[in-house]
Amino acid sequence: DGGITQSPKYLFRKEGQNVTLSCEQNLNHDAMYWYRQDPGQGLRLIYYSQIVNDFQKGDIAEGYSVSREKKESFPLTVTSAQKNPTAFYLCASSIDDRSYEQYFGPGTRLTVT
Amino acid sequence: AQSVTQPDIHITVSEGASLELRCNYSYGATPYLFWYVQSPGQGLQLLLKYFSGDTLVQGIKGFEAEFKRSQSSFNLRKPSVHWSDAAEYFCAVGAPPHTDKLIFGTGTRLQVFP
Numbered sequence: 039d040g041g042i043t044q045s046p047k048y049l050f051r052k053e054g055q056n057v058t059l060s061c062e063q064n065l066n067h068d069a070m071y072w073y074r075q076d077p078g079q080g081l082r083l084i085y086y087s088q089i090v091n092d093f094q095k096g097d098i099a100e101g102y103s104v105s106r107e108k109k110e111s112f113p114l115t116v117t118s119a120q121k122n123p124t125a126f127y128l129c130a131s132s133i134d135d136r137s138y139e140q141y142f143g144p145g146t147r148l149t150v151t
Numbered sequence: 152a153q154s155v156t157q158p159d160i161h162i163t164v165s166e167g168a169s170l171e172l173r174c175n176y177s178y179g180a181t182p183y184l185f186w187y188v189q190s191p192g193q194g195l196q197l198l199l200k201y202f203s204g205d206t207l208v209q210g211i212k213g214f215e216a217e218f219k220r221s222q223s224s225f226n227l228r229k230p231s232v233h234w235s236d237a238a239e240y241f242c243a244v245g246a247p248p249h250t251d252k253l254i255f256g257t258g259t260r261l262q263v264f265p
Contacts, residue, residue, distance in 0.1 A: 044194075078160075080241065080255045080256060080258050083252055086252070088251075128194055128195065130195075135251055136247075136251075138245025138247075138253050139183075139185070139197065139200060140197075140253055142187075142194035142195040144193055144194045145192070145193065
C-alpha cells in the first residue's frame with residue numbers, strides 16, 4: 039500500500055531537548071511538507087521541500103529544522119529554540135511542486151513538559 | 152493576499168439530516184479547491200477537489216461540493232449525514248501563480264446527534 043508514515047504517534051520530551059519527527063512516503067512524490075496544527079488555528083506550514091536536497095521555510099519555521107537527503111524521507115527536528123513545541127504535527131506530500139493536491143500522514147502528537 | 156474562510160467553527164446536525172459546510176475564498180482567478188476531513192487524532196483525508204470544468208464535484212463518502220465563482224464559494228454538502236461523519240472539515244485553496252502553497256481554512260467541527 040502506498041502512503042505516508044509518521045512515527046511515533048505520540049512523543050514526549052522534556053523542555054530543552056531537541057526531538058526529531060519521522061516522515062516517510064512511498065508514493066514517489068517529489069514534494070513534501072510539514073504542518074503544525076493547534077486547536078482552532080487550522081494548519082500552519084513549517085517547512086516544505088520540492089526536491090531532494092532542497093527545502094524552503096514556511097510561515098512558522100523558527101525553532102524548527104529539516105533535511106531532505108532522500109526522496110522518501112523528510113524528517114523534522116523541533117529544537118529547544120521553539121518556544122511552544124507542544125502540538126500535533128502533520129507531514130504531507132504531493133506529486134510535485136505544481137500540484138496542490140496533498141496527501142497526509144497520520145500525524146505525531148508531541149508533548150513537551 | 153489569498154485567503155480561505157470557513158465561517159462556521161462548529162456545526163451540529165441530527166443523523167439523517169442534510170449538511171452544508173461553507174467555504175469562501177479570496178483570489179482573483181479560479182483557484183484549485185479542496186475539501187479534507189480529519190477524524191480526531193488522525194491525519195487529513197482528501198474528500199474532493201475542483202480544478203476546472205463541471206462546477207459540481209462528487210467526492211468520497213457521499214459528499215459533493217459546488218464551485219460558485221460569483222460568490223467565491225466552494226460549499227460542501229451531503230444529503231443525509233451519518234454518525235461516522237462527525238469530524239473536522241477543512242477547505243483549502245491553491246492559488247497559482249501567486250503561491251505554491253496550499254492555503255487552509257481554520258476548519259469546521261461537525262457533531263452528529265443520533
